[in-house]
Amino acid sequence: MKSSPLVFVSWTSVVLFASCAAPGRREFNALDSNRDKKVTEAEFFDHITSESFRALDADHDGKVTRKEWVAKESTPRSRRLFTTFDMNHDGAVVPAEFTASKTKRRQISNIFHTVDRNHDGGLEWNEVHSR
């Protein structure tokens, strides 16, 4: 089937638009898990922790053993964190244990509030993509 020039121009426009999209847009969309065009602090926290947990969980069984942890966490400080997070001392960290730390929540909250410039508790693309 012969494609019309109009179709070609349309696809070219789409590709050009995608390649010229503002930097950071992809990361914003990745953070906006419920697609309401607003990134809340909870979404930010969930994204950061779940990405990290997924990277640590090499065999994808939903828990991180000490061996998996040591393989990914290179610094002595972060290796010691395994003992802190393994609250029931069963030799593995599950997502609930991984995200339970109040200190971690506060640290990630501090990072979120450096980006949330109008301090309304949410990030919108217009707020991120502004001078």
Place this chain on the structure above:
Amino acid sequence: MERGALPLNGNIDPLIAMNIRLTRSFLAASFALAPLSGIRAADHMTDGEKAAAIITVGAFAAASAHARGHDQGPDYRNPGTSVTVSIYNAYGEQVPVYLYPRNGGWFGPRGEFYRTIPSVRYLSKMYGSQRPGR
């Protein structure tokens, strides 16, 4: 991979990569100095979480830099496009607060973004006689 290096692949936007490098330096210094300050005695973020946070904040810094280059923010040098809201200051004098329309919303004098024009009461708390939180 080098210790502390970010898991970046070759497909990343150069502007994002530059901002990630800058953000990484800034946050690495913050993480290193935080225990000394006594404000945050414990550090419970893993290296992976720090890398993810740095990539995200760096990408947002790149978005902000992109907006500067494409006039997406308020133009403070051209007050003709602004909307003026009058509020009262601590001395009871009427003073103007300028709001600049951009990106389907409004920017305030301190660069804060509003989806709709904020109320006089809110602006009075921000810039007038009333303190925020009262």
